[in-house]
Each structure stands twice: as structure tokens, then as C-alpha cells.
Amino acid sequence: MAQDVKPRIRIPAQVKPGEVFEVKALVTHDMESGQRRDAAGALVPRRIINRLTCAYNGRPVFDAALEPAVAANPYVAFFLKATESGFLDFAWTDDDGTVYRARQAIKVG
């Protein structure tokens, strides 16, 4: 099935150095579990986002392995400690090997 994959990221507009803030990341994806049957009774093959990573100015800061038990349009939120302004780079890996990427600027000061 063609997927319209849209990443959405939410962080505070500005954070202070040392501040711990929440990062909310969502990507539109069916997360086809491999358990569901189509109208003809055949199992719909599994196709999920199996990994989400986040790097803060190139440093890996979050790595999640997702199973089919994560809901469609996978939403994951976690915390980061602000160090310096720059970018958060997110990568979602699909079962088919595609990597969906998103970059979010972060303002620290």
C-alpha cells in the first residue's frame, strides 16, 4: 500500500542551557501488524516502522526498537537535556528498508 509518510516533531520554541525538555515525534504510517486479514481472509503482510533514532548535532541521543504492538502513526515522546543550539535529526526505518528523515532546529539560549 502506498503510504503518505509525514513526520511531525514538537519541541519547545526555545530552551535554556541545561534545561530538560520533552521531544514529541510522530510519523504517519499504518504500522501493519502482520496479524490482520484482508477481505479475502489472507494475512496482510507485516510492514511497520521498526526503529526510530534521534541525533542532537550528530550525537545519538535516542534509539527505539518498535514492534507491531506500537499503534498506527507511531507516537514516541522522550526527554533531552539542552546543550547548544543546532539540529535534531530524526530517522524512522520502515520494514521495507526506507528511512524517513526529519530535521528540527533547536534554539538554546
Place this chain on the structure above:
Amino acid sequence: MAHSFDRRRLVLGASVLSAAALASLVLPRAASATPQAAAELLQKLVKGAPRQGRVVLQAPDIADNGSSVPLTITVESPMTAADHVKAIHVVADGNPNPGVISVRLGPHNGKAEVSVRIRLAASGKVIAVAEMADGGLWTASREVAVTVGGCGG
């Protein structure tokens, strides 16, 4: 990390083929996991017996719709270089496959809290295990009653 993703892109064609081949080989599995399957998976994910405590699981007692159940896992930790949470694993024993999510954390996270929306096929126990920097293991679990299951089918 960037290197492995670039490589992934190169082998994209090959992985699409192998994914399709794998999918066609997958046989229908048992309808639901058991507490035993969940315990076995946890034994694979972490080595040792976790102690109760330091982990707090927030989830609704009753989930009307099992296809999207909000879950928040908080681990009591100063998240310093010496004392932090290395990983959190979540399993659900009411699902066809017990695995839910495993996350890797470190001192740069500042706070050991992760939220995720999960699927629950049937009422059961959601279990979280936290792996600390010193190798300590802590756990918490929570019963969630599901009105309408969320794994399709």
C-alpha cells in the same frame, strides 16, 4: 549511524525483495501471547531477575480502544554519567507477540521518561523493565482491561 543508513539505501532493492520473501513465509501465529511468552522474551532482553520498584507505568485501567493506548514509563534516576537508565523494555502479555518497544537512553536525556501509544489485543499485563548503568534491573507492571482489541483481524 549515518554510514549504516547510507548502506541501507544502497541495498534498498534487495531488502524489499527479502522482506517480501520473508512475509510470504510467515505462518499464522498463536492468537495470543501468554505470561510465559512475555517472561521468556524479557529473559532474552535483559539478563537477570528485575526487582520491583523505581519504575512507574502510567496507562488507563480500562482501554476502550485497544488500537491506541497511551503509555508512559518513568524511571527514578538522576540520569548522571555514573547513574543513569541505559534501556527500557516494554512487553504486553495479552498480545499475539509480547514485544512492544525497547528504547536506549543515556545521561543526555536528563529524565528517564518515555511515552508511546501502543496496541493491546486483549486485556492483560503491561510490563516495563529498566536497565541501569550499574547493571541493576527494575520493573513495574500494570493490568490494562481492553474493551475492543487493537490488532485487527
